[in-house]
Amino acid sequence: MSGLCKAKDWLARRVVLGVGVFSALFLVATACTPVQAPGGSENHSPGFSLAEKASAEEERGYRTHVGHFLSSDGLELAVRAWLPLEEEPRAVILALHGFNDYAHAFAPLGEALAQQDIAVFAYDQRGFGESPNTGLWAGGEVMTADVRTVSAQLRGTFPGVPLYLFGESMGGAVLLAAEAEPEGLDADGLILSAPAVWARETQPWYQRVGLWVALRTVPWFRPSASSVRRQASDNIEMLRALGRDPLVLGSARIDTIAGLVDLMDRALAAGPAVHTPTLLLYGERDEIIPPEPVERLWQEMPQEAGHRFLRYPEGWHLLTRDLQGPRVIDDIAAWIDNPTGTLPSTVERLPEEHAQEVEQREG
Template identity: 40%
Template sequence: MPRLLIVLAALALSACTPLLVQHPLSPPTAFSGPRLEDDAVVSFDGARLGLKHWDPVGEPWAVIVGVHGMNDYSNAFHLAAPWWASQGVATYAYDQRGFGRSPERGVWAGEGLMTEDLRTVTALVRRKFPHAIIAVAGESMGGAVAAVAFASDRPPAADRLILMSPAVWGWKEQPLPNKTLLWFAANFTAGKVYEPPRWLTSKIKPTDNREELIAMGRDPQMIWGARSDALYGLVSLMSDASDAVGRASVPTFYLHGAHDQIIPKAAAYRAAAHLKPADRSANYAKGYHLLMRDHEGPIVWADVLAFIRDPQGPLPSGAPAIPHSPAQGAEIARASGAL
């Protein structure tokens, strides 16, 4: 009987999705159009999204639109952005819906709203800096949102796409017990918040920067735990992102840390294997999931800057590329014990 229940649940996964809580759209009369403010972005529907920006002295030659990861917020860029500013590059990072200072905190917004927000923010940045190179840099979940948006028929108005440890651990790579439990939880306890057990969090290191982890733990804007329907939505987003990698029309840079304990190596390599021949990738031997916050983060910052300046130029780190063919990617993942 338990096996039968698992099989039935697996079949249900392919035919039914849970009813996710939807973010309400603001009334059309509630705002005068999308705009950038000092500490907020007014998006396409009037929603106010939290904003942090770091500007160089004088006009920037490039601007990075920063898209943070799950349960994080725009502060994810607080270490890299000041250095980029010292190099003449501005960073405009916003809090995605449901995170940080943005509306419906803790509630999953869905791909449609999240990608439309990215299009809106990028268009506003393009309007503000018409002569600058515009690059979208997404970390983890933010990388998934960016990958999906750039693969759509309405990609953001940017010149570069940077995927930092993108969340690409979709349904295909999820073990059957994960799929089954998540489906039941999302359907029957959609609003319940689940927090990872301490024994698990003590074993998983998102970064080797202990001081930064402590600061994140004390930051009231961070979210710890997630609703079951949000987790379901995240895995669905990761599935779409895995399929979307390599479909952007702009130069793409895929960054991966060899010590990433959040996104399994097999999933990361499978997605990276779909990059176009002209796209770039880097595999950092000492890197973890939060590459910008690692102790070797400055190496990553410099590589990102070099790619923005010249997508085909050398990377200061000299980090090796991830294989760009599915066969090579699977072979390396298998050799590393990831498959």
């Protein structure tokens, strides 16, 4: 009888030990599982809800509106709009911001173009700014669906008005990925400013391996942005303001970074599928996106679509916010007016005041 009791005791200890080991492994596996931002519920009617932010800006020839866009799955995405004083603009731009940024990034672009009767709308993409699930990656498919839904709403709001889609860095990658999907993009033109196309196949091996290992061990870890010694612009005051802005994320989870790299893989591969007339913009001093994948994207884009590629020798990554940002914005406006015409930066020198600022910064 005592032998039977000992056997039962031994079995019980082994069961407890097994359960303990299984529980520990389960907790470790759960802790190391990448997290994706949850979506909303289905069957919502998407649409804008905007309110005028200030009336004093009317003296400068535009109005600013803030509000939200209700997505098709019921999530509210924060929206900013810069509208001309005229009731109907001559063109509409939907702008998508870059990684860790938000819609306020387009204030210089929106203010300048609204004074030229071009309306600019921008929304905080999921996981960024004031939109839901800050810091979590929503997935490339969801992000491309959002831009398609918002642009369709703008088509309905401004019937007959040309619609252009502007993407800065990550926003450019979203547009490229969406253009390559079977539905394509319903737009009169694309504007890609330093698009994030630094795909895995163009990255050094140690960078790819490091991300692969980190994603499977510490997907929750947030590397400090200060550890990446790269400068995004020569506009130092603007960069300092970004550092003080609580809506600009100072770091990102490993699984969010991996999501961005997945998106960049899709964006670079999208080159042959870009049939919407596109203005590609790149600064030759860009320290964020290397020139080689951007050049490869350009070479693979079908040239019969009438694409244009502008390289700015004095340009950095945040082209519309650089010291020579007004020059880039003038090119965008001119391209919208005449996609095949001469653009200001191809025939004019850098404005003297901006040239002096650039020289002082470099000195």
